[in-house]
Amino acid sequence: METIRRQLAPLIVGRQVIDADAHPSAKFATGVEAAGAAILAVERRGKYLLIQLDDDRELVIHLGMTGRLQIRGSATAPDPYVRAWWDLGGERLELHDVRRFGRVAVVDRSDHSSMPTLAALGPEPFDPAFTGAHLWAALRASRARVKTQLLSQRPVAGVGNIYADEALWRAGVHPERRTLGRAGAGALRDEIIQVLATAIDRGGTTLRDYRTVEGATGTNQLHLECYGRAGEPCLRCGGTLSRLVVDGRGTTVCRTCQPLRGRVDTRQVN
DNA sequence: CGCAGCGCCTGAAGGC
């Protein structure tokens, strides 16, 4: 999402939404309410894009799993998978989303009450407030599994299934642990930052549908160390990575490097 | 209230 925000901002800031249309589903329909407003800025919180409008409202876009943002000429007809579009005069910003897991909303600025996950979002991973102590305290406040907590977006914003598996593996933390000591939480915090920073440098992770605004793929999928490698060797110990289902998500884990019980061995962090 | 489980969607991939 950060790579998309960076590409999109220079293309749409300062332009006016002269027309809009959307799929009738409640997930997309309010997108049309942005019509008439001008775009002041393109911000991001976690996986949510926040497009600031000049009338004290914001257009919130979440891509779900299969969503893409693309810019096409206004004269071309939107294809059937375009769930919402905003005509900027000559060019049209389109939300292309095959599975309709994405979401669009036009709300009063910073009024996120209609989106509970956004309203309760944790700190940005690169914010100085996201410290090991913060993650330790956040994890301690819940009895849910560590991976479930990360996916909830509450301890820290923006960690999805792929990056959760990568960070947990690098930190030597089993995804089904329910508690972490200070050292384990500190290691996990460091690895979350490392994994996200590296992925952004590589333009994002393209596994299925992800594309940049220009339609290009990222390259981080070529460097994944854990996610999707079940049955293949652990790059640290050489053992075989296992597949579990945690919180309904496919999860890859090294049962040796990520023990379910005992202290987290922070010495193994790369 | 917190947590677990389910439903939303549809193309791709695998099985027979």
Add this chain to the structure above:
DNA sequence: TGCCTTCAGGCGCTGC
């Protein structure tokens, strides 16, 4: 070859 089943999963909602 073609039909059928299974799988992928971010988030919101529901119910215990």
